[in-house]
Amino acid sequence: MAILVNADTKVLIQGMTGRAGTFYADQTMRYGTNVVAGVRPGRGATRHLGLPIYDTVKDAVRETGANASLVIVPAPKAADAIIEAIEAGIGTIVCVTERVPQHDMGRVKRALQGSKTVLIGPNSQGILTPGQCKIGVMPTKDATAGGVGIVSRSASLTSEILARCSAARLGQSTTVGVGGDALHGVGFVECLKLFRDDPETEAVVLIGEIGGREEEKAAEYLCGTDYGKPVIALVVGRHAPEGRRMGHAGTLSVLGALSAEHKISRLKSAGVLVAKNADHVVDTVLTALDRK
Incomplete structure (x- = not known):
């Protein structure tokens, strides 16, 4: 099985006719994902990459039954597309757009309240x-099916x-990149809750x-529940200088956020097996599965 998406998921792509949208739509379709439509205001009733294009998401959902969306829309309009x-x-909804303004994400967070939508990103x-x-x-080159769920804040480390x-030979059930921005879905x-179930x-x-x-x-949640499955963590940035932005907004260690060492300590206290570095993740997973 899997979480959030599977072979039956019907995907539409917002911004599909742009350069980036075309490239990633083609890759997504070649992988075998069930892409059913694209959305681009003003381009409705046309076709792109062999698929119908709609002016609105509402029209696309009504005509195709789409239940998932990939948002590849420039940052100034990304929040409107998500909403x-x-x-x-x-x-x-998966939003890959970088540099979405934080005040726009505030509007998105309000729109998510009371909805049944799960947002991944931006x-x-x-x-x-x-x-x-x-x-x-x-x-997707190295991905294989299996029983290890992965959730990550870092794109490069995910790969x-x-x-x-x-x-x-530790295949994956689902891999989720939660996004590098301070405000995200x-x-x-x-x-963790989805993987538990x-x-x-x-x-x-x-x-x-x-x-x-x-x-x-995550540590607080795991301390308060009988999770029933081993959780392994890798936390990077132990040698990063305080108060300096390291790559993206999410890694800015200010406003009360703890250091890598403190995060590691919290996770260990919650029963998480923490790998020393990327080289030790696989061995730690194998050890955890042997213990189970």
């Missing part, structure tokens, strides 16, 4: 259920850990970093 998809009843690599569905820009797991806790996910790998509070929230 349009929420209002149309889309169940899973500034996300996306979500991948190997052999079934890819929504986003996550590489590395996924490849190492596959090389060790689904986080570690929400993914997935009977075929045997272990979960969290890939964390400095900044934000995802790791602390």
